[in-house]
Amino acid sequence: MTALLLFGDTERSPAIRHEIPVGIIDPLLFVESDGRKYVLTSWLERERINRVLPDAEILDYFAYGYKELVSGGRSYVDAERETAVRAIKEIGIREATVPGSFPLALGERLREEGVTLNIDDNAVELRRRAKTGTELEGIRAASAAAQSAFAAAAELLGRASVTGDGRLAIDGELLLAEQVRETLQTACLEHGAWCPPDAIVASVWNGVGHERGDGPLPAGLPIQIDLWPRHEESACWSDMTRTFLVGTPTPEHGSLIDEQRRLVAAALDDARAAIRPGVSGREIYERTCDLFESAGYKTQRTSDRDGEVEGFQFALGHGVGLEVHEPPVLGLGGHELLAAGDVLAVEPGLWDARIGGVRYEDLLLVTEDGCETLTHFPYSLTP
Numbered sequence: 001m002t003a004l005l006l007f008g009d010t011e012r013s014p015a016i017r018h019e020i021p022v023g024i025i026d027p028l029l030f031v032e033s034d035g036r037k038y039v040l041t042s043w044l045e046r047e048r049i050n051r052v053l054p055d056a057e058i059l060d061y062f063a064y065g066y067k068e069l070v071s072g073g074r075s076y077v078d079a080e081r082e083t084a085v086r087a088i089k090e091i092g093i094r095e096a097t098v099p100g101s102f103p104l105a106l107g108e109r110l111r112e113e114g115v116t117l118n119i120d121d122n123a124v125e126l127r128r129r130a131k132t133g134t135e136l137e138g139i140r141a142a143s144a145a146a147q148s149a150f151a152a153a154a155e156l157l158g159r160a161s162v163t164g165d166g167r168l169a170i171d172g173e174l175l176l177a178e179q180v181r182e183t184l185q186t187a188c189l190e191h192g193a194w195c196p197p198d199a200i201v202a203s204v205w206n207g208v209g210h211e212r213g214d215g216p217l218p219a220g221l222p223i224q225i226d227l228w229p230r231h232e233e234s235a236c237w238s239d240m241t242r243t244f245l246v247g248t249p250t251p252e253h254g255s256l257i258d259e260q261r262r263l264v265a266a267a268l269d270d271a272r273a274a275i276r277p278g279v280s281g282r283e284i285y286e287r288t289c290d291l292f293e294s295a296g297y298k299t300q301r302t303s304d305r306d307g308e309v310e311g312f313q314f315a316l317g318h319g320v321g322l323e324v325h326e327p328p329v330l331g332l333g334g335h336e337l338l339a340a341g342d343v344l345a346v347e348p349g350l351w352d353a354r355i356g357g358v359r360y361e362d363l364l365l366v367t368e369d370g371c372e373t374l375t376h377f378p379y380s381l382t383p
Helices: 014-019 043-052 066-071 076-091 104-112 121-129 133-158 177-190 251-274 281-294
Strands: 003-008 028-033 036-041 057-060 095-098 116-119 168-170 200-202 223-227 240-244 317-319 326-330 343-346 349-352 356-359 362-366 371-373
Touching: 003 014, 003 121, 014 028, 014 121, 028 076, 036 043, 036 076, 043 057, 066 076, 076 104, 095 121, 104 116, 121 326, 133 177, 133 223, 133 240, 133 362, 177 200, 177 223, 223 356, 240 356, 251 281, 251 343, 251 349, 251 356, 251 362, 281 326, 326 343
Parallel strands: 003 095, 036 057, 095 116
Antiparallel strands: 003 028, 028 036, 200 223, 223 240, 317 326, 317 343, 343 362, 349 356, 362 371
16 A cells, blocks of 8 residues: 555544544644654643653654744644645655545645645455454443343333333332433443433334434333444444333233334344354345344335335444444444454344334444453343
8 A cells, every 4th residue: 555644633534533543632644654753733632642652753843843833823723734834745655545534635735746646445344344353342342231231221111110001100209311411421430431412212202213213111012222322532432222111011012012122133143153263244134134024024124115114224333442333333334344354233023003112232243253342231121
């Protein structure tokens, strides 16, 4: 590969955070060329970057005229851009690979200087798919936080009673999705992870797709909880879903819920058994579709109308790391081959307008000969 150029901060750019595993809120330039690494930043970050990248050459904005540029009236953004151009020229970069998210203005300035830029998202993404030791530790920590959050939510739901009109209550007060979400957030924070405000606590009453769910929760119908906490120190994510049922469903609903639970659990087990290096994400997805379609359910590949929600109408999963949704994809667009080091969220689920749906999601690390499950919590519907 030609030289690699990345520009931005490590809080908003997962590509840069992968190369420089420390939180930095100000823009910097990362260069890798001929096996050498360079970081253009301010002296404020020098020691922190040295600790995590001891072999990198740290360049200072001031050494390339930053102070003179801003003193002369240039904006901070323009001065950062101009000093980055000067540093790249001094390193001797004439051609480089950049991601599609590379800043347009900086790219135009480099092209004015005769630097050839090749946009290659796949090359940059491949660097991140093989997780570093620090990233794996962070993903495991985020997963531990998710597991604790599910335990807290299950305890809360387990104390709920059923009201006369089919709702859940605790101590005579209606139990709301917002209260369950607050319980999830508190448990995650206690384990050094941030729980997003749109974590899903949903049922057929109040949530489909990525709607977070609000208001009262039903008795005798599935309640899906989908949680993706971010470990604060490493900036790495986890992703996990379980489905709960409180109260006794009607016989008709009970039969349908049990069928969904059985099929979704079988799909998760089948995917877990099939995941290994060299298999494409689409192959894993197709196996799940085969299973659900054979049981009479619609899937994304068989739906004959836009906006269909019945059955299995989403991808089977996605990569997780410094982004909660990242390559590879387990779905219709899952053309990449899985590789050791990939971390995958696998989330089969079924939806029915009469009852809602059952969905399970686990995080799996692809190993040399299969996969390792990183999230552990019972699959029983009873909290």
